[in-house]
Amino acid sequence: GAVVSQHPSRVICKSGTSVKIECRSLDFQATTMFWYRQFPKQSLMLMATSNEGSKATYEQGVEKDKFLINHASLTLSTLTVTSAHPEDSSFYICSGGGGGTEAFFGQGTRLTVV
Amino acid sequence: AQSVTQLGSHVSVSEGALVLLRCNYSSSVPPYLFWYVQYPNQGLQLLLKYTSAATLVKGINGFEAEFKKSETSFHLTKPSAHMSDAAEYFCAVSGGATGGGNKLTFGTGTQLKVEL
Numbered sequence: 024g025a026v027v028s029q030h031p032s033r034v035i036c037k038s039g040t041s042v043k044i045e046c047r048s049l050d051f052q053a054t055t056m057f058w059y060r061q062f063p064k065q066s067l068m069l070m071a072t073s074n075e076g077s078k079a080t081y082e083q084g085v086e087k088d089k090f091l092i093n094h095a096s097l098t099l100s101t102l103t104v105t106s107a108h109p110e111d112s113s114f115y116i117c118s119g120g121g122g123g124t125e126a127f128f129g130q131g132t133r134l135t136v137v
Numbered sequence: 138a139q140s141v142t143q144l145g146s147h148v149s150v151s152e153g154a155l156v157l158l159r160c161n162y163s164s165s166v167p168p169y170l171f172w173y174v175q176y177p178n179q180g181l182q183l184l185l186k187y188t189s190a191a192t193l194v195k196g197i198n199g200f201e202a203e204f205k206k207s208e209t210s211f212h213l214t215k216p217s218a219h220m221s222d223a224a225e226y227f228c229a230v231s232g233g234a235t236g237g238g239n240k241l242t243f244g245t246g247t248q249l250k251v252e253l
């Protein structure tokens with residue numbers, strides 16, 4: 024299957040700072056990528072749909088000013104958690120598809136805000 | 138709109154026993170259905186998928202699932218559990234060929250425990 028690379032895998036940051044997470048499609052072009060959030064022992068909840076060359080589409084209840092998404096190329100989408108707070112601590116996962124029937128997931132990023 | 142219900146947040150089986158993880162879905166369009174496995178602090182690995190072809194789908198690691206439209210189910214089975222199968226399993230649905238791309242709606246997950 025196709026490969027989606029997500030970095031960093033783990034990050035610890037201080038409260039009030041911003042953190043950028045990268046999601047790259049290594050062997051396919053992704054006009055659309057998806058960002059999910061997973062709290063401990065819970066399922067994945069879609070946060071937003073990242074669209075190459077245009078604004079991201081956010082799910083209800085997700086603050087677009089807090090979770091900035093940029094999809095400037097067909098192989099890279101970034102999620103920036105701005106002014107992070109401890110409640111933003113979570114596992115963030117991106118996914119993309121090559122236009123087929125399957126979504127390919129990154130390895131995930133464990134964010135801890137202290 | 139789609140939704141997924143996974144019955145049983147925790148399932149425990151003995152090594153060598155049958156594994157059955159339940160998934161029921163709701164979809165307003167013909168769905169695509171997926172089972173993913175997740176190990177701690179890792180991403181998701183696709184086990185198998187249904188995309189409107191054969192209703193009995195075989196996946197990796199000996200897993201299979203059967204799409205039953207009349208029951209709106211897509212239960213995951215494996216004839217003989219192995220210790221390495223212990224993980225979190227997620228059932229997911231997408232809007233299939235009619236749209237939604239690869240955007241998935243996930244169930245709440247089932248933690249599989251395999252005992253000696």
